[in-house]
Amino acid sequence: MQINYRQYPHPVLSYFADDVIDSDFQASLKSSKTQNSYIFEAQCITSSDGINKLLNEKKACYAFHFECSTTRYRKVFRSFDSSFTFQLPADTIEGKVQICSFILASENMDHYFLAEFHPDYEGHTFSIKKGDVLAIDAERTFFAEKEYDPLRRIPSIFTVQPTRGENAMPFDMDSSGHKIIIKLSEDNFEYYKTISLNQNLQSLLSSLIIMPALVSILETLKNAVDQEFDLEECRWYRVIKSRLKELGIDIDNKSTFSDSTLAVAQKLIGEPLNSSLLALINFDDEE
Structure with a gap:
């Protein structure tokens, strides 16, 4: 409900007009x-x-x-x-x-x-x-905020969807809503679905898909001056902001980004690189 500078058919005591003087x-x-x-x-x-x-x-x-x-x-x-x-x-x-x-x-x-x-x-x-x-x-x-919000877990503020069409990008992202939508071409999305069925490869998926998207988001937040829209309305932003605060990083104070966004992203999603490499080693051993 926007109220700033609204016109009324009668005098109104307000902070933006002098209809009623010497009053507050x-x-x-x-x-x-x-x-x-x-x-x-x-x-x-x-x-x-x-x-x-x-x-x-x-x-x-x-x-x-x-x-x-x-x-x-x-x-x-x-x-x-x-x-x-x-x-x-x-x-x-x-x-x-x-x-x-x-x-x-x-x-x-x-x-x-x-x-x-x-x-x-x-x-x-x-x-x-x-x-x-x-x-x-x-x-x-x-x-x-909900007392318990499952979206406070960083990976769950992402959702993966297929992008159909001849000119579909292999990998793209949309952060305008409550969740960050990762868009994959139809082929890549089918590969993603197959790999996601293997619980041992979940960390690998995080490294391949969530990690680059999160780094891109952090770069945007780190270097942003003016936002095109109110990010506070996006749930993913509030979740990331809260998790960054736990790491001692204040989005409004760029100097607190002492580490690279790549290092920060690793911390936010639980250091998936080690688990990903281990999963590949185990997969090779099984072969």
Whole structure:
């Protein structure tokens, strides 16, 4: 829910306009998590005497709007109290969640007017409907992660798919979604499926397929200045970022990439080279 610089048919107390002068509205959230739910503690305050009067008379209320693009979850939590607590089931949100905080009208008002209105509105009143926005604070983002996410394992943030067509590349990659898609030509994909049935050759597959893709991703992250899209929305990015942090590497601080991306990639997927070479030796012995 994008709220920046939105136009309203009536004056709104906001951080991006001067409809209501010498006044402010701030809302904060403190979150905690149990096994089954997220708990939010809200604190709200406004310096507008006129809006505070409406809140005391319960003609207005505080509200937080939650919207999760991954699960399509949307919900508004309201209260007349400046401090209140609410919770939502943990399985309703995942990944990036946008949170907008408001003061909303809780009933219709035919002649809405505040002494703090900008002088341009002098002599004017406004018709307000229940639910209309009276004040708004800056949008914030919350990331909801599963307590146990199988995709935290680096190899499982990759998926291998065939690319069909005469001009299909033997090996390609797409990192625009939640998983990193490794694209193989039809022949290579058939070879991949056959080899993947042999548990003793799993590390070899990691070295041949996942390793170069991961090195490419790390090179991009290491050298990137501006991203074309918000990587935080991609689950693979959050997983890699978390694993890099465990290795003492901060994506936002390029100087922490003291090792080569090849060495870092080896650490991330459990040093597959040794196991791959050993698998080849054993395979040769069996032959």
